[in-house]
Amino acid sequence: MTRRPDPIPSPQARRQAHQRALLEALAQRDALGVERLLGQWVHRHGHPSLAPVLVELQAMDPEGMAWWQGGVDRALDPGVEPVVEPVSQQLPPPPAPQANPDLARLRSWLPDRVERRRAA
Numbered sequence: 001m002t003r004r005p006d007p008i009p010s011p012q013a014r015r016q017a018h019q020r021a022l023l024e025a026l027a028q029r030d031a032l033g034v035e036r037l038l039g040q041w042v043h044r045h046g047h048p049s050l051a052p053v054l055v056e057l058q059a060m061d062p063e064g065m066a067w068w069q070g071g072v073d074r075a076l077d078p079g080v081e082p083v084v085e086p087v088s089q090q091l092p093p094p095p096a097p098q099a100n101p102d103l104a105r106l107r108s109w110l111p112d113r114v115e116r117r118r119a120a
Contacts, residue, residue: 018044022057026064034068 009017018041025033042050058065111119 015045019053019056019060022053023061023064026057026061026068029064029067031068 018037022034022037022041025037038050041053045053054065
């Protein structure tokens with residue numbers, strides 16, 4: 001007799017499992033794991049739901065959230081300067097397309113609009 005497939009977890013159970021995974025990543029100080037899980041959270045639940053889950057995580061693990069937000073690392077190592085990235089970078093304009101003589105010669109073999117109308 002074949003075994004029945006496991007029931008699909010409810011949305012609430014999936015949400016709680018995701019929160020547990022986030023708490024575990026915070027406890028292990030796994031920055032890449034936290035980033036990945038928060039990205040999944042936003043993908044599944046939308047951007048507006050990110051703030052409430054961060055508040056819940058703050059209530060459950062304030063020390064982990066302080067580490068994630070950078071407060072613990074700066075307090076432990078005051079000699080480290082934060083990395084400041086430039087606000088905006090101007091990209092150079094793209095180069096103008098160069099005329100290709102071979103392409104012009106190939107196009108000369110194609111019928112123009114007038115010839116296509118006559119053929120139709």
